[in-house]
Amino acid sequence: MLISPSTLKEPEEAIGAAQLVGRNKIVQALLEQLRKGRSAILVGAAGVGKTAILRAVAERASKARDPHRPIYCGQGSTLKAILTSLARQLLILEAPQITRSEGTLGRLSVGKLKRFVLPRLRSGRYALLLDHFGLVRGAYATFLEELTDRARVPVVFAVRSLDPRESGRPWWIAVGLETVEVPPLSPGEARRFPLKGPVPVIPGRRGKTEA
Numbered sequence: 001m002l003i004s005p006s007t008l009k010e011p012e013e014a015i016g017a018a019q020l021v022g023r024n025k026i027v028q029a030l031l032e033q034l035r036k037g038r039s040a041i042l043v044g045a046a047g048v049g050k051t052a053i054l055r056a057v058a059e060r061a062s063k064a065r066d067p068h069r070p071i072y073c074g075q076g077s078t079l080k081a082i083l084t085s086l087a088r089q090l091l092i093l094e095a096p097q098i099t100r101s102e103g104t105l106g107r108l109s110v111g112k113l114k115r116f117v118l119p120r121l122r123s124g125r126y127a128l129l130l131d132h133f134g135l136v137r138g139a140y141a142t143f144l145e146e147l148t149d150r151a152r153v154p155v156v157f158a159v160r161s162l163d164p165r166e167s168g169r170p171w172w173i174a175v176g177l178e179t180v181e182v183p184p185l186s187p188g189e190a191r192r193f194p195l196k197g198p199v200p201v202i203p204g205r206r207g208k209t210e211a
Contacts, residue, residue: 022185022186023049023052023053023056023182026042026053026180026182027053027056027057027060029180030042030053030054030057030156030180031057031060031061031064031066033154033156033178033180034057034061034066034068034070034127034154034156035066035067035068036154037067037068037152037154038154038178039148039153039154039155039156039157039177039178040155040156040157040177040178040179040180041156041157041159041162041177041178041179041180042054042156042157042158042159042180042182043159043160043161043162043179043180043181043182044158044160044181044182044183045160045182045184046160048182048183048184048185049182049185050131050158050182051074051131051132051158053158053182054072054129054131054156054158055072057070057129057156058070058071058072058129061127066127067124068124068125068126068127068154069093069125069126069127070126070127070128070129071086071089071090071093071126071127071128071129072129072131073085073086073089073128073129073130073131074131074132078140079110079138079139079140079143080106080110080113082130082140082143083110083113083114083117083143084105084106084108084113086113086117086121086128087105087108087113087116087117088105090116090117090120090126094120110139114143118146118151121147121151121153122151122152122153124152126153127153127154127155127156128147128153128154128155128156129155129156129158130155130156130157130158131158132158133157133158133159144157148177157177162179
């Protein structure tokens with residue numbers, strides 16, 4: 001099912017350090033999904049602002065004390081990489097007095113990392129925001145299916161395309177994940193977007209922008 005941000009009302013007050021130009025409705029759509037305990041796919045071309053959106057979701061959910069505490073992961077091309085990143089962040093959240101370097105956690109086996117991560121994610125206290133989500137196959141895809149389907153962990157996956165050739169087997173269709181599309185910005189919005197580097201725009205689009 002496709003969620004259109006245009007059907008949502010603009011939040012009366014955006015929680016966070018800055019307004020996301022033309023993206024607040026998308027942030028609101030994702031927040032509503034997570035508050036309902038549902039997962040979603042965030043789809044948009046490279047540079048369109050998916051990372052800024054996910055970080056805004058994490059910031060606003062944390063400050064609003066939403067029921068699911070967000071964990072943002074900006075890396076994880078393999079199952080072990082994502083498990084290592086999740087374990088590190090869970091340790092920071094649950095036992096900040098304990099320090100574990102990425103290298104130390106990286107020496108643990110996939111099985112040990114899963115035994116640490118999965119029970120905590122199944123507790124119902126967390127939501128995952130997975131950025132730069134690339135080709136997914138094999139054990140990695142199976143693990144993510146388990147999270148969203150059997151463990152019922154709300155997850156937002158940021159992908160460039162729903163084409164299986166780019167994202168691996170379309171497992172999100174099987175578990176019925178919602179899709180939120182990130183459209184290109186207008187030229188006026190692109191000039192105000194709070195990110196460095198090029199941002200895809202719609203040539204010649206004019207009119208009122210969203211704040």
